Amino acid sequence: MSTEKRNLYILMLANLLMSASTTMIMPFLSLYIETFGKHSPAYIQKWAGLIFGVTFLIAFIFSPIWGRIGDKYGYKKILVFTSFGMSVSIFLMGFAQSVGYLLILRIFMGIVTGFIGISNAFIARQTSKQEAGKILGTLQLGGVTGMLFGPLFGGAMADAFGFTNTFTITGIAILLSSIIVTLGLKENRDAQTGTNTMIYSRRAVLKRMFNMRVLLTVMIITALIQIANFSVQPLLALYVGKMTHSSNIAFMSGLAFSATGFGNLVMTRKWGKLGDQYGYEKILNILLILAALFVIPQAFTTELWLFILFRFLFGIALGGMVPCITAYIRLAAPGAMQGEMLGYNQSARFLGNVIGPILGGSLSGFIGINNVFLFMSAMFFCRFFHFALRATLRPKAPPQCGLSHSTCREFL
Structure with a gap:
């Protein structure tokens, strides 16, 4: 298997897990907040919306920053950092005991949610212009699948294993994905950026x-x-x-x-x-x-x-x-x-x-x-x-x- 194809498959799998991790909390977020204490429905709904939405809002700010750093220092370093950051944030969410603590972890998750954008840049750089659409469409399959099945598996896992174990299992899965990215992904900086002086x-x-x-x-x-x-x-x-x-x-x-x-x-x-x-x-x-x-x-x-x-x-x-x-x-x-x-x-x-x-x-x-x-x-x-x-x-x-x-x- 060529290096380019192996990189594509590795990032497809990683994108699936990253996308799923951002949406898996949707079916049970309100129920999870209920475990923090006795609160009114209005209080729970308000915090559920804020906690879910803040990740995307912070990611909106940080995505171009990660892209700029990747352009300058290489994409693989950013992919490794953000994937390990995601695994840590998801893992720790299982031990949250207040809405404030959970909000902070979701903010941190938003900061390190630059993985998918950087993976697009990584694959785009190693792909010829004539095949860019097809290859990037293939890469998108991972992200779409994760976005689609994340809430489904999140709800099923929460029912079967409980909230804490759901976060733990997901965090470990992303950690394994991070290790695969670290060991298996090959970045040719010279091929991607030429002399990289510009x-x-x-x-x-x-x-x-x-x-x-x-x-x-x-x-x-x-x-x-x-x-x-x-x-x-x-x-x-x-x-x-x-x-x-x-x-x-x-x-x-x-x-x-x-x-x-x-x-x-x-x-x-x-x-x-x-x-x-x-x-x-x-x-x-x-x-x-x-x-x-x-x-x-x-x-x-x-x-x-x-x-x-x-x-x-x-x-x-x-x-x-x-x-x-x-x-x-x-x-x-x-x-x-x-x-x-x-x-x-x-x-x-x-x-x-x-x-x-x-x-x-x-x-x-x-x-x-x-x-x-x-x-x-x-x-x-x-x-x-x-x-x-x-x-x-x-x-x-x-x-x-x-x-x-x-x-x-x-x-x-």
Whole structure:
């Protein structure tokens, strides 16, 4: 097996565990807080939301920082540090005895949640431009699988082994993954950065990002993906409850939410490969319009099986956006700033995780749950028209590096 392929498989496994660890606490967080003492439901709900959301908020701040450090000193060091940090934070959560202690550990977890963004940069650097979409789509399978099954296994483990043992087992699993990363991952610094003498200032990175508006646009799309996905999460149980008389509403709503993840898994690698062949902008435009179209029926269907079907189709559309966006950034950013640039993209992702539930809950109170879906569809349509209009109005340039005319123009 080649070094590149071994690195890919190692990071796929590690991403699975990292993604699962950030979401596994969702099903039992409120129950875990109840064990800290006798508190009112309002107190528990307030702290549950704060403790869960703070990890993504802190990760939003630190992702570009880890990317910048990785660009300068090498990605493997950051991967090892953040993976060991994750294992320690998860392990210690099992021994928390107050909401304050648990909050501090979730903050620390947010600080070291730079692993996935750095792993994207690591694999992007070792991958040829012609295969970037396919390979990054393959890497994404690990993260999507972890995000999908994390809450499922977290809830099952908590029921079977208790809260403390769940955190302990997860912490040990991530520790083993960290050891595999330390011993098995091979980083060729020379191949990745050339002489590694070109060090860009943060100002230069931000200037490039804002000057190349398409980079900013794809990062906004990254945030939009998470906003659309998580805006309906707090509302699904209520919405699904209107479609079924079953007593297992929690399971049914979980199934509806997971359907998006399954759709994501099915097509993520294929979309990335199509992006390699036909251009990432073209595929992104197709995916944006598909996502907008598949959201609309979710606002009107009264049959649960139809709702789940359209959630699955929506997941298929979302599945190709992340690898195409990551591959596009890999093309547009110089090697010495790829880690930081992908870190900003990861920050956009975490920002979407924070904004989504807040926006969905707020909108549903004003316009109803049905119209939240229509609002999300409108957001995808707006992004599509903006992205397509930019490609239409840009002057044509001679193809370079085997890229499309519009993509090449961005490098001039």
